[in-house]
Amino acid sequence: MTEQPDTPVDPVVLTTERLVLRPPQACDLEAVFAACQDEEIQRWTVVPSPYRLEDAEYFVNDLAANGWRTGEARIWCVLERASGAMVGTQGITLAPGRPGSAEVGWWAAKEYRGRGYTVEAARAVARYGLTELGLRRLEWQAYVGNDGSRAVAERVGYRFEGTLRSYAEQRGVFHDAWVASLLATDLD
Numbered sequence: 238m239t240e241q242p243d244t245p246v247d248p249v250v251l252t253t254e255r256l257v258l259r260p261p262q263a264c265d266l267e268a269v270f271a272a273c274q275d276e277e278i279q280r281w282t283v284v285p286s287p288y289r290l291e292d293a294e295y296f297v298n299d300l301a302a303n304g305w306r307t308g309e310a311r312i313w314c315v316l317e318r319a320s321g322a323m324v325g326t327q328g329i330t331l332a333p334g335r336p337g338s339a340e341v342g343w344w345a346a347k348e349y350r351g352r353g354y355t356v357e358a359a360r361a362v363a364r365y366g367l368t369e370l371g372l373r374r375l376e377w378q379a380y381v382g383n384d385g386s387r388a389v390a391e392r393v394g395y396r397f398e399g400t401l402r403s404y405a406e407q408r409g410v411f412h413d414a415w416v417a418s419l420l421a422t423d424l425d
């Protein structure tokens with residue numbers, strides 16, 4: 238069954254071979270704040286720049302918490318099982334007006350890149366979205382030139398669909414965007 242916005246949901250924990258994905262908690266604030274100082278995260282995502290501790294508090298206490306409460310977004314902190322370290326975030330946000338469709342997003346903390354963690358986490362999120370949530374289409378978008386995020390999407394199985402001009406807003410500026418999708422039928 239396809240879930241609609243405003244359906245309250247129980248927070249979900251996903252586990253993979255090396256990672257656990259769980260909803261953000263107050264204990265993640267410092268790690269989120271530290272990770273988001275990275276210029277690559279500020280360059281390629283919509284996080285505020287400069288990034289303040291209040292922005293991490295908003296992420297944990299408002300954006301993620303409200304997303305889980307309303308069902309409009311599922312946001313996870315990604316933790317390394319071996320150490321408990323916070324290595325990144327993942328999210329699925331339902332697309333308003335497009336039932337069964339949602340947008341994915343991710344970043345990895347600089348120190349934990351290049352280990353395949355983002356692909357591993359994004360695979361678990363995709364499987365959850367397309368099977369447990371019953372979504373029809375997961376959409377990945379990135380500003381043109383974000384080769385790292387595109388490599389992750391393609392490793393997970395997202396199929397490239399094209400470039401949308403002046404499409405994705407970042408802090409009041411519109412960028413050309415790459416778009417790819419993963420359908421429930423792609424999992425077969």
Ligand SMILES: CC(C)(COP(=O)(O)OP(=O)(O)OC[C@H]1O[C@@H](n2cnc3c(N)ncnc32)[C@H](O)[C@@H]1OP(=O)(O)O)[C@@H](O)C(=O)NCCC(=O)NCCS
Nearest residue numbers: 277281344345350351352353354355356379384385386388
């Ligand atoms: C993009 C990002 C999430 C990749 O995270 P990561 O944990 O290093 O990714 P992984 O280790 O899972 O790498 C997966 C694949 O992507 C490739 N890759 C990673 N960064 C790359 C880059 N800059 N250019 C080309 N390929 C890259 C890896 O080589 C790997 O491919 P392989 O399995 O064939 O070796 C990370 O660099 C990041 O947080 N960037 C800033 C924020 C961002 O861009 N978020 C996405 C917004 S759409």
